[in-house]
Amino acid sequence: xxxxxxxxxxxxxxxxxxxxxxxxxxxxxxxxxxxxxxxxxxxxxxxxxxxxxxxxxxxxxxxxxxxxxxxxxxxxxxxxxxxxxxxxxxxxxxxxxxxxxxxxxxxxxxxxxxxxxxxxxxxxxxxxxxxxxxxxxxxxxxxxxxxxxxxxxxxxxxxxxxxxxxxxxxxxxxxxxxxxxxxxxxxxxxxxxxxxxxxxxxxxxxxxxxxxxxxxxxxxxxxxxxxxxxxxxxxxxxxxxxxxxxxxxxxxxxxxxxxxxxxxxxxxxxxxxxxxxxxxxxxxxxxxx
Amino acid sequence: xxxxxxxxxxxxxxxxxxxxxxxxxxxxxxxxxxxxxxxxxxxxxxxxxxxxxxxxxxxxxxxxxxxxxxxxxxxxxxxxxxxxxxxxxxxxxxxxxxxxxxxxxxxxxxxxxxxxxxxxxxxxxxxxxxxxxxxxxxxxxxxxxxxxxxxxxxxxxxxxxxxxxxxxxxxxxxxxxxxxxxxxxxxxxxxxxxxxxxxxxxxxxxxxxxxxxxxxxxxxxxxxxxxxxxxxxxxxxxxxxxxxxxxxxxxxxxxxxxxxxxxxxxxxxxxxxxxxxxxxxxxxxxxxxxxxxxxxxxxxxxxxxxxxxxxxxxxxxxxxxxxxxxxxxxxxxxxxxxxxxxxxxxxxxxxxxxxxxxxxxxxxxxxxxxxxxxxxxxxxxxxxxxxxxxxxxxxxxxxxxxxxxxxxxxxxxxxxxxxxxxxxxxxxxxxxxxxxxxxxxxxxxxxxxxxxxxxxxxxxxxxxxxxxxxxxxxxxxxxxxxxxxxxxxxxxxxxxxxxxxxxxxxxxxxxxxxxxxxxxxxxxxxxxxxxxxxxxxxxxxxxxxxxxxxxxxxxxx
Numbered sequence: 001x002x003x004x005x006x007x008x009x010x011x012x013x014x015x016x017x018x019x020x021x022x023x024x025x026x027x028x029x030x031x032x033x034x035x036x037x038x039x040x041x042x043x044x045x046x047x048x049x050x051x052x053x054x055x056x057x058x059x060x061x062x063x064x065x066x067x068x069x070x071x072x073x074x075x076x077x078x079x080x081x082x083x084x085x086x087x088x089x090x091x092x093x094x095x096x097x098x099x100x101x102x103x104x105x106x107x108x109x110x111x112x113x114x115x116x117x118x119x120x121x122x123x124x125x126x127x128x129x130x131x132x133x134x135x136x137x138x139x140x141x142x143x144x145x146x147x148x149x150x151x152x153x154x155x156x157x158x159x160x161x162x163x164x165x166x167x168x169x170x171x172x173x174x175x176x177x178x179x180x181x182x183x184x185x186x187x188x189x190x191x192x193x194x195x196x197x198x199x200x201x202x203x204x205x206x207x208x209x210x211x212x213x214x215x216x217x218x219x220x221x222x223x224x225x226x227x228x229x230x231x232x233x234x235x236x237x238x239x240x241x242x243x244x245x246x247x248x249x250x251x252x253x254x255x256x257x258x259x260x261x262x263x264x265x266x267x268x269x270x271x272x273x274x275x276x277x278x279x280x281x282x283x284x285x286x287x288x289x
Numbered sequence: 290x291x292x293x294x295x296x297x298x299x300x301x302x303x304x305x306x307x308x309x310x311x312x313x314x315x316x317x318x319x320x321x322x323x324x325x326x327x328x329x330x331x332x333x334x335x336x337x338x339x340x341x342x343x344x345x346x347x348x349x350x351x352x353x354x355x356x357x358x359x360x361x362x363x364x365x366x367x368x369x370x371x372x373x374x375x376x377x378x379x380x381x382x383x384x385x386x387x388x389x390x391x392x393x394x395x396x397x398x399x400x401x402x403x404x405x406x407x408x409x410x411x412x413x414x415x416x417x418x419x420x421x422x423x424x425x426x427x428x429x430x431x432x433x434x435x436x437x438x439x440x441x442x443x444x445x446x447x448x449x450x451x452x453x454x455x456x457x458x459x460x461x462x463x464x465x466x467x468x469x470x471x472x473x474x475x476x477x478x479x480x481x482x483x484x485x486x487x488x489x490x491x492x493x494x495x496x497x498x499x500x501x502x503x504x505x506x507x508x509x510x511x512x513x514x515x516x517x518x519x520x521x522x523x524x525x526x527x528x529x530x531x532x533x534x535x536x537x538x539x540x541x542x543x544x545x546x547x548x549x550x551x552x553x554x555x556x557x558x559x560x561x562x563x564x565x566x567x568x569x570x571x572x573x574x575x576x577x578x579x580x581x582x583x584x585x586x587x588x589x590x591x592x593x594x595x596x597x598x599x600x601x602x603x604x605x606x607x608x609x610x611x612x613x614x615x616x617x618x619x620x621x622x623x624x625x626x627x628x629x630x631x632x633x634x635x636x637x638x639x640x641x642x643x644x645x646x647x648x649x650x651x652x653x654x655x656x657x658x659x660x661x662x663x664x665x666x667x668x669x670x671x672x673x674x675x676x677x678x679x680x681x682x683x684x685x686x687x688x689x690x691x692x693x694x695x696x697x698x699x700x701x702x703x704x705x706x707x708x709x710x711x712x713x714x715x716x717x718x719x720x721x722x723x724x725x726x727x728x729x730x731x732x733x734x735x736x737x738x739x740x741x742x743x744x745x746x747x748x749x750x751x752x753x754x755x756x757x758x759x760x761x762x763x764x765x766x767x768x769x770x771x772x773x774x775x776x777x778x779x780x781x782x783x784x785x786x787x788x789x790x791x792x793x794x795x796x797x798x799x800x801x802x803x804x805x806x807x808x809x810x811x812x813x814x815x816x817x818x819x820x821x822x823x824x825x826x827x828x829x830x831x832x833x834x835x836x837x838x839x840x841x842x843x844x845x846x
Contacts (some may be wrong), residue, residue: 050367079570079825080636097623108666205741216529236675241360242744
């Protein structure tokens with residue numbers, strides 16, 4: 001096998017790597033980030049995109065070069081060179097992808113850990129979310145499932161019920177039931193998701209979070225919204241004819257605006273009590289990361 | 290090494306009282322070549338049906354509102370599209386069609402190990418396909434997607450879902466029969482003196498694929514039987530209201546359906562490994578590592594199924610294990626791609642339609658593989674799971690991978706099938722339209738998925754309208770691209786330039802007999818081909834009849 005001289009290979013390799021890094025840094029294919037998870041996710045995306053771009057351009061470049069350089073010209077006859085293998089070369093291109101894949105795997109494990117995904121499945125300890133008899137009910141964790149166990153005390157509990165073809169949100173504190181999800185920016189939220197009929201999925205693209213909502217199997221999903229705004233909640237699991245129409249909105253409010261929304265919607269007896277404690281929390285709670 | 294027990298099995302059967310000429314393609318023939326072409330043509334007809342369904346989907350998605358068809362019809366169409374394309378087109382064709390046609394040649398046999406079982410395996414397919422399509426006209430087809438996840442598959446109209454299960458069971462049975470036959474043929478029918486490590490690469494690919502088929506398809510069959518009990522007899526295996534567990538279904542389903550992806554692409558890898566050396570006039574680079582990489586893909590392919598379930602509430606350790614296992618499939622797969630590139634490097638490449646489609650496959654599959662490694666990463670997958678990103682990735686693997694290779698293979702082996710050449714200009718036009726249309730259709734869908742468009746929807750956020758329209762235009766181009774192909778294969782069968790026995794000057798065994806081959810493959814003894822890829826080694830192995838050049842045996846430098 002005729003390999004171009006080392007210096008040319010090195011230069012091409014460097015241009016490729018630098019080009020790939022430029023592409024990874026400068027081409028953004030993702031929507032805006034609106035949760036604590038999202039920037040961590042985008043970091044991983046950038047790394048994957050950079051590596052992918054380098055590999056893709058490198059391999060396709062090699063292919064196109066081979067097709068042009070080694071094409072059969074008119075009148076040219078005979079075979080190419082009879083080379084059946086090259087052990088060092090094959091070891092090289094087995095080892096390099098293995099190292100890259102291992103790096104990517106460990107890196108994404110780290111990302112996953114930072115997102116809170118590696119906390120074991122929780123049992124439901126959170127007061128007010130289930131009846132006392134159900135305390136040992138197994139909760140199936142989505143990403144960030146461990147936030148509650150990790151000692152975040154001021155997480156806002158919300159119960160999500162998914163059914164054909166709507167999401168229903170219930171706030172146990174304040175006994176609010178709503179068709180839109182209202183959450184305050186900067187405060188951790190813990191969703192307890194249940195499905196009434198078939199499998200649905202709760203997906204907020206701007207949060208980079210998705211969790212299947214599975215009948216007969218309550219699941220938990222935690223996140224911390226960061227950027228006020230209105231974002232779509234999309235059902236991502238085929239759930240019947242109106243699956244495409246099963247959309248809702250998550251409204252991320254400034255803490256003050258959310259308090260106002262909460263007080264005006266909460267059941268009267270709880271409203272005053274909760275509103276004061278929520279305000280206190282919102283003021284003192286550090287941004288959870 | 291194993292010595293073939295009955296290298297001339299065919300001669301021991303009773304005299305053939307079967308139709309000859311074109312009529313035999315409509316008969317219950319036991320000739321592996323006839324069965325292979327029956328698989329191919331039957332599969333292609335279903336491809337046209339599946340393509341028409343895809344056209345209906347892309348027409349619906351050309352606008353953000355659900356205005357082209359009723360929403361439940363849309364779900365029927367997408368379920369039928371997925372089922373037809375996987376179970377009636379790609380799996381039967383890359384395995385059944387080319388496997389049946391080529392494997393007996395490659396092992397030096399006169400037929401498959403079990404010729405009658407082979408005919409049964411094929412003849413299960415047309416009725417199963419007609420059954421599946423007919424469900425649309427009876428009470429409406431299944432509408433829970435090709436994955437048929439309960440409880441949706443239990444709660445949607447039962448008749449369509451039951452017919453879907455029956456037809457998939459028939460097709461699964463066909464696959465298993467075929468798989469057993471391939472394993473037996475490759476291991477037991479080899480011509481005496483032919484060692485395993487001398488087999489053409491497609492044999493290894495089919496051996497690996499058949500192992501996957503035999504190990505995993507029965508699991509799917511059992512799962513679907515349980516699902517049908519849930520639907521008909523109201524048992525509670527997967528029905529949560531009766532104490533069933535829907536995630537168990539997902540585990541069982543993906544235990545087959547992830548390997549199914551390798552059942553679709555491993556044979557394609559094998560076919561490309563046959564095509565490239567011949568047209569690059571070079572030995573297949575790294576034969577031994579190619580064999581090991583196939584077997585590594587088989588082993589890894591069986592232990593990665595849960596990566597389809599990262600959002601289903603699987604435990605963290607499981608997510609980590611399946612992330613690493615899935616990502617590691619990229620290593621043996623990467624080895625194959627580097628080996629193909631090295632096969633091309635320094636060759637004398639004829640840029641004909643077979644090579645163009647093979648290289649199109651490499652481009653598409655590299656992209657599909659890269660997005661596959663990304664999807665294996667749990668945090669990445671959680672955002673894009675069940676979105677158009679996955680649709681794009683999957684189509685880059687199975688359309689950009691398997692279907693491109695099917696076309697490459699048709700251009701490559703058509704002279705063997707018919708004794709006539711296909712028209713090269715029409716072939717290049719077909720390639721250009723398919724390649725551009727394909728990338729226009731599925732490329733932008735990566736962006737759609739990343740930005741919030743879920744899959745399997747009839748209506749979507751209007752902000753995605755433009756990209757969906759581009760995608761639909763790409764689909765239209767792909768539909769148009771089949772026209773030159775259809776004209777080419779039909780016209781060339783009668784009017785094509787006569788090909789001669791070995792138009793590519795190939796060294797693999799099927800080219801060392803007449804085109805089309807005689808009933809039992811060879812007149813007289815089957816040739817013993819110990820070196821199927823020794824291009825460029827010595828002058829006497831090249832057919833000198835048509836050549837007069839002076840640089841005939843100069844090296845490729």
